[in-house]
Amino acid sequence: MILRSILLAAVLAVPAAAQAPEAPAPAAQVSSPAAPPRRGNRLLAFYVPQILLGVCALAAASEAAARRSPERGRALRVAWDWALLAAFGACAALGLLLLFPLDRALKGAVEHAHVWAGAAATAAAGYHAVKRIRTFI
Numbered sequence: 001m002i003l004r005s006i007l008l009a010a011v012l013a014v015p016a017a018a019q020a021p022e023a024p025a026p027a028a029q030v031s032s033p034a035a036p037p038r039r040g041n042r043l044l045a046f047y048v049p050q051i052l053l054g055v056c057a058l059a060a061a062s063e064a065a066a067r068r069s070p071e072r073g074r075a076l077r078v079a080w081d082w083a084l085l086a087a088f089g090a091c092a093a094l095g096l097l098l099l100f101p102l103d104r105a106l107k108g109a110v111e112h113a114h115v116w117a118g119a120a121a122t123a124a125a126g127y128h129a130v131k132r133i134r135t136f137i
Helices: 002-013 048-068 071-097 104-136
Strands: none
Touching: 048 071, 048 104, 071 104
């Protein structure tokens, strides 16, 4: 812990001009038309874990609300069914839209929305399956 603090202080004390310049990228890493540039982790870039956790938090909140007020249970189940339908429909429609030639910026926005809707639909479908598993057995 002390060693890390000392190293951090030493790095922060060096002015930016005194730091060594970055080496140029090797020829193998230079992007060419044949090889697309490497991207990062696409799940994290599209905020998929955050969406999944958000939907799971909403599911937990609706479960707590249904336990406190049983008459709300049916309304919450219907709301989750509609949310699943809407998320799946949005994912499907945006996926079909990606088949058409789009402007680069618009295609990126549609791709992001498609992944977000798919993540929400996946989480809602998982919750739906867990809630309805007794009827399938």
